[in-house]
Amino acid sequence: MKLNIKTILIVDDEPRTRQGIKQTLEVWAAGSYRIETANNGVEALELLQHEVIHLLITDVRMPEVSGLDLIRSLNRHARRPQIIVISGYAEFQYVQQALQLGAVNYLLKPLDKKELLEVVVEALKREEEQQRHEKLEKLVDHKLAELDPGNNMSIGEPVREALLYLEQHLHETLTMADMAQRLHLNASYFSVLFKDQVGLPFSEYLSRLRVQRAKELLVHTRLSVGEIAEKVGYQTDKYFIKVFKTQEDLSPSRYRQQMTGTSDEIQ
Incomplete structure (x- = not known):
């Protein structure tokens, strides 16, 4: 098992969307990334407390803990993942709030597989750049x-x-x-x-x-x-x-x- 394998977390209370994203990413990743899912924001918060997540893909509107609440909670984490939000056309005001809170991109439902992969690749490139910067900081006195x-x-x-x-x-x-x-x-x-x-x-x-x-x-x-x-x-x-x-x-x-x-x- 690789010590440095990275984790992508998908959070959506709609099973079809959640599983569809997971299957698409698993085929694309071919084992080079760990793909985790959470049924809702509560489950996601639990996962984020115990695992290092490199990329978070979350719906913005969910019961109990919304995607926006989830993103706000990341301010307390030492290592903040890259964030992609998912929304419907009627929820664009939530997307704007998510971008203000630090999300790097968004996807509108219904999701297009090609667009999903393009956005994921771009977010992971950002994550690698962030990690490289952090390593340089640790290397330099x-x-x-x-x-x-x-x-x-x-x-x-x-x-x-x-x-x-x-x-x-x-x-x-x-x-x-x-x-x-x-x-x-x-x-x-x-x-x-x-x-x-x-x-x-x-x-x-x-x-x-x-x-x-x-x-x-x-x-x-x-x-x-x-x-x-x-x-x-x-x-x-x-x-x-x-x-x-x-x-x-x-x-x-x-x-x-x-x-x-x-x-x-x-x-």
Whole structure:
């Protein structure tokens, strides 16, 4: 079973419409997407609480919990799916509200299969783009990204030289005292100078740089966590995992799984 298979949820209280959409999408998807259905908004809310839904296709008018109520509820979800709404011609005012609430497109009944598939493909492309953006956000350390030694005139030559050395020797044992000695500076003076010009203490900058490099290796290589720990300058993978979890709130293996859909664990 694929770890990264995506889910499409169809919500409609009319069985023929619901099953018709499901059958059309199942033939089109050929197993590359999981197609789920809900008979009404209440069932859909339950599913949305326990599953990650990538695309929601919902009727706008349903008893108890309408499609509009369903869309509003998604504001409380950390991961909001792409949304397509279904309506009759007489309900277009509901469609307008749904679009204002974040739906990306709509379909009018009776549904045309070709139009359905075109709209679904477009929504899934949007979802992929959103996911790509989220992954880039997770990959980048914004404090490091804000620092551009080449164009930052407030960074003097000694600190600039230190930053370059750290980039090139990240796999080695690096301490502030050793770096100060290499630059022929007093350690206390170098410590103050570094923090003042970089905006981070030397130890925090080094830690962030190592975790940033580790994130890149986790995503772009199949090196083990232990091998990556060594490449970014940690003597033991146990300590590396501890530092990584402190910065990212999850383990290196879990990070790799979230970013690539693969796992280091035996299933």
